[in-house]
Amino acid sequence: MRRILSILLENESGALSRVSGLFSARGYNIESLTVAPTEDNTLSRMTIVTSGSEKVIEQITKQLNKLVDVVKLMDLTDGAHIERELLLVKAVAKDDRREEVKRLVDIFRGRIIDVTSDTYTVELTGNGEKIDAFIVALSVTEIVEVVRSGVSGIARGNRALKL
Amino acid sequence: MELTGADILVRCLQDEGIDYIFGYPGGAALHIYDAIYKQDVVKHVLVRHEQGATHAADGYARATGKPGVVLVTSGPGVTNTVTGIATAYMDSIPMVVLSAQVPTSVIGDDAFQEVDAIGITRPCVKHNFLVKDVKDLAATIKKAFFIASTGRPGPVLVDVPKDITANLCEYNYPESVEMRSYAPVQKGHPKQIGRAAKLLMEARKPIIYSGGGIVMGKAEKELTELVHYLGYPCTNTLMGLGGFPAEDPQFIGMLGMHGTYEANMAMHDCDVMLAVGARFDDRITGDIAKFAPNARIIHIDIDPASIGKVVPVEVPLVGGAAPVLRDLLASLKSLGSKPDVGKTADWWKEINEWRSLKSFEFDRTRSDVIKPQFVVEKLYELTNGEAYVTSDVGQHQMWAAQHYKFSKPLRWINSGGLGTMGFGLPAAIGVKFAHPDADVACITGEASILMCIQELATCKQYDIPVNIINLNNRYLGMVRQWQEFFYERRYSQSYMNALPDFVKMAESYGHKGIQIHDPADVEGALKEAIDDKSSLYFLDFITDQAENVYPMIAGGKGHHEMVLKPEANAEMITKRELA
Numbered sequence: 001m002r003r004i005l006s007i008l009l010e011n012e013s014g015a016l017s018r019v020s021g022l023f024s025a026r027g028y029n030i031e032s033l034t035v036a037p038t039e040d041n042t043l044s045r046m047t048i049v050t051s052g053s054e055k056v057i058e059q060i061t062k063q064l065n066k067l068v069d070v071v072k073l074m075d076l077t078d079g080a081h082i083e084r085e086l087l088l089v090k091a092v093a094k095d096d097r098r099e100e101v102k103r104l105v106d107i108f109r110g111r112i113i114d115v116t117s118d119t120y121t122v123e124l125t126g127n128g129e130k131i132d133a134f135i136v137a138l139s140v141t142e143i144v145e146v147v148r149s150g151v152s153g154i155a156r157g158n159r160a161l162k163l
Numbered sequence: 164m165e166l167t168g169a170d171i172l173v174r175c176l177q178d179e180g181i182d183y184i185f186g187y188p189g190g191a192a193l194h195i196y197d198a199i200y201k202q203d204v205v206k207h208v209l210v211r212h213e214q215g216a217t218h219a220a221d222g223y224a225r226a227t228g229k230p231g232v233v234l235v236t237s238g239p240g241v242t243n244t245v246t247g248i249a250t251a252y253m254d255s256i257p258m259v260v261l262s263a264q265v266p267t268s269v270i271g272d273d274a275f276q277e278v279d280a281i282g283i284t285r286p287c288v289k290h291n292f293l294v295k296d297v298k299d300l301a302a303t304i305k306k307a308f309f310i311a312s313t314g315r316p317g318p319v320l321v322d323v324p325k326d327i328t329a330n331l332c333e334y335n336y337p338e339s340v341e342m343r344s345y346a347p348v349q350k351g352h353p354k355q356i357g358r359a360a361k362l363l364m365e366a367r368k369p370i371i372y373s374g375g376g377i378v379m380g381k382a383e384k385e386l387t388e389l390v391h392y393l394g395y396p397c398t399n400t401l402m403g404l405g406g407f408p409a410e411d412p413q414f415i416g417m418l419g420m421h422g423t424y425e426a427n428m429a430m431h432d433c434d435v436m437l438a439v440g441a442r443f444d445d446r447i448t449g450d451i452a453k454f455a456p457n458a459r460i461i462h463i464d465i466d467p468a469s470i471g472k473v474v475p476v477e478v479p480l481v482g483g484a485a486p487v488l489r490d491l492l493a494s495l496k497s498l499g500s501k502p503d504v505g506k507t508a509d510w511w512k513e514i515n516e517w518r519s520l521k522s523f524e525f526d527r528t529r530s531d532v533i534k535p536q537f538v539v540e541k542l543y544e545l546t547n548g549e550a551y552v553t554s555d556v557g558q559h560q561m562w563a564a565q566h567y568k569f570s571k572p573l574r575w576i577n578s579g580g581l582g583t584m585g586f587g588l589p590a591a592i593g594v595k596f597a598h599p600d601a602d603v604a605c606i607t608g609e610a611s612i613l614m615c616i617q618e619l620a621t622c623k624q625y626d627i628p629v630n631i632i633n634l635n636n637r638y639l640g641m642v643r644q645w646q647e648f649f650y651e652r653r654y655s656q657s658y659m660n661a662l663p664d665f666v667k668m669a670e671s672y673g674h675k676g677i678q679i680h681d682p683a684d685v686e687g688a689l690k691e692a693i694d695d696k697s698s699l700y701f702l703d704f705i706t707d708q709a710e711n712v713y714p715m716i717a718g719g720k721g722h723h724e725m726v727l728k729p730e731a732n733a734e735m736i737t738k739r740e741l742a
Binding site: 163 | 345
């Protein structure tokens, strides 16, 4: 079961390692982890994508809540939510490939943000599936490098993770 | 007036009401040690190894319920505390460890005696802090004690760089702490309490299983009252001994790997289980797939993460053991009538049949060799069950738990979760500081005692008359037992060769030592040690090398597959099959 956990935690040095250490110490999976400060600079917001049985997810949630630096936690996948990931990809774009790559970027509603005579650098946001699909589609040409931000998420409607 | 960070640190301890700290000085801690020198409210106990400091503070905490305090220097000072911190963490013992750190200007430069104390201790503390500004020092110390001693207790480390202890600041110790991210729940949910009460009333084969949460949560009165009101059997975990009076007819003994036959069988066959302040450790449950197959479980615990971690629970109840049990009893009383005695009569009959096997019994016919159980039994008699007993880890620990019948909490002090050899002697030192007039005995083995033997010097320096009961079988007894049972008697590295002369060793530190070979001399030696209130006695009992701890649930087995003595077990299995 894939789960997206959103966490508000104290913006203190060491808070990130408490969370990542918990996952490694107890053998839980992390698919991705993103963290950055919020509008309140004493708080960071972390998004963790993890997977496990219902029992494991319950333990993860409880163990996270037990960390003194964790202020509040929400399982986004409990309700309707929006999930986004940023992809930056540099791909070979020359000769007859140049037009085709451009077309692909348009189809996926990405943007070309840097150009050389041989390459395009593309920015794309979306959920994981869309990003995966784009990377597969790009295999028509050679990919130089891929950078994914990991998932960020937010609940739909009035549901919100705030103090 | 402005004070230095070091003076602030010591003032914080004074204002926290700390009487003793256990520690060892070193470069980065020198300002703090100077501040300690200038006052006499907080008394410093100089141990001989930082691991000893943590176990002593731990012993102090386990015997009082108050946080134990440790002070060490940076680098090796901190790394030496890790075993002691992990010991306290596994058993949920309140402890505050103050570690000095290299100056902030050189943190990260691989400075002399620098180690990442926060990183190294992170997996085995409840929380830790690095103080980066002297202005935060007092508030951080307050938070450390608050976190260590509330909710599910545990160790908290505060790392204080040397320059912080020299910097100046106004001293102001906060009266209370508010933390938005930490607010442990004490009261149980009323609706869940009602459900628990109802379920308990329906039981035909009930059992109440309690752990260390009763001891540290000071809930022994509430538990005893509840158990008596219901008339149900009660079993304790290794950590929970003393949480319910051992001589009470409703007590069916310790459960788990080396618990009583009746406790384990009752756990297996019960229909309703009330677990309180216990965490379904693997040494308690045996094979989880075979665990209590018919039980509907109520689990009371202050730590939500303990509930449902190992076994599925029908009624989860988060809260402190004492308030929840109080509310549960009130809820039961509000239902009008007590549970029908007739309903559990058959159950008690079954339990008493199991009990009649006397699973802790040992061979009393041998006059040629000392049985270790006999020593513990005599100690129990001669101290009227009132002693504080610390132990190390292994066979002697199990025999101590089986044969010293604890009737009061905070008396049984052992490393249950981490299983730390070397714990017993320094822990006894901490207990003796907490209770100077009490009898304190350290039941140990010849292997464990050597792991922190240097603390005999601490005992000398502070005149600590604890009695060391060394059950000396010249083996790593528990390892040897497993090798006998599961490795076809290949005793790999479990023979304790080249042992010191313990009597001479004790005497070299100015203590008294007796070696005892003859069972007829056991009582006399114990009596001499107990009666002499001013000397530490090292009683080196040369015991039966072949003795094993029974009964036993082997790995991968369920409660009902417990091995008694081979013959008794066969008899019981037949009885069950016939029934």
